[in-house]
Amino acid sequence: MRQRFKFLHPKVLHTSALRATLAGASVLCAALAGGLAAAAPAAPPACDKPLYLTIDTGHMGVANLIADVLKRHGVHATFFLANERTQTEGGSLDNVWAPWWKARAAEGHAFASHTYDHVYWQGDLPDGKFRVRPSAGPDTGKRSEWTTAQYCEELRRPATRFREMTGKTMLPLFRAPGGKTSPALLKAAAACGFAHVGWTDAGFLGDELPSEKYPNAKLLERSLSAIRKNDILLMHLGIWSRKDPWAPAVLEPLIVGLQKKGFCFATLAQHPDYRDWLASHP
Secondary structure (H helix, E strand, O other), X not given: OOOOOOOOOHHHOOHHHHHHHHHHXXXXXXXXXXXXXXXXXXXXXXXXXXXXXEEEOOOOOOHHHHHHHHHHOOOOOEEEEOOOEOOOOOEOOOOOOHHHHHHHHHOOOEEEEOOOOOEEEEEEOOOOOEEEEEOOOOOOXXXXXXXXXXXXXXXXXXXXXXXXXXXXXXXXXEOOHHHOXXXXXXXXXXXXXXXXXXXXXXXXXXXXOOOOOOOHHHHHHHHHHHOOOOOEEEEEOOOOOOOOOOOOOOHHHHHHHHHHOOOEEOOHHHOOXXXXXXXXOO
8 A cells, every 4th residue: 555645844843743753654664674675585695616507409308397397496507509300390499499498588597509400510621611510400411511601600590599589689609519619610609709618527417328328327326426616517408319318307306416515506697717708799
């Protein structure tokens, strides 16, 4: 209920009445302040053991389960987007999945490029071009020779599509499929505004390894024992070749176990290695 106050010049108020008015106003202000404090609890203290969970696109069959786990445990991740083939017989950036990406953007996750057609770098050529092979899209499996301009355009395509789906802007970062790069490729990407993000050794969570040789229990145990502060972790939104899906079977106990050890999760927007780059490439 809105309260209306009539403020009079002090000369027309008796001293006792003035004191009563001021006292009442003080009580009301205190009550309002208390209500605001209850509605907006103080932010938790900054964590001194950050981790950076990164998630590449995949067949999307476990995407909803992964989203539920992240939300349940208050984890913000950085997604690397490519338009990969999905179990819904489309692409991970098509209209079927657009609402999913919009919901993740609203939750405060970060996003970066994984090349639109999940294009693998395969080698440098003498004339400054690159040998590449897409694993998605109309040229799946076809080897091509690309110029720097063509590769840069491929990096920008996910950002364009992301803006169409969400109205949001990606970070000027990318991850080459398979992590395969060369100094020449990284230089070309940097010239068109993209810095590359790999992952740390312990951050390789193994969800793309064969489950017959690397069962979930083994991968979970290894990650919990090996991960350290500032590690960049890598997982996917579904891997076709793994018979015993890694997510969410390992993801939730891994997050719980790491949080119990005092780790917290942040996006790459907060990573110390990329702060200067992001500041200079808004």
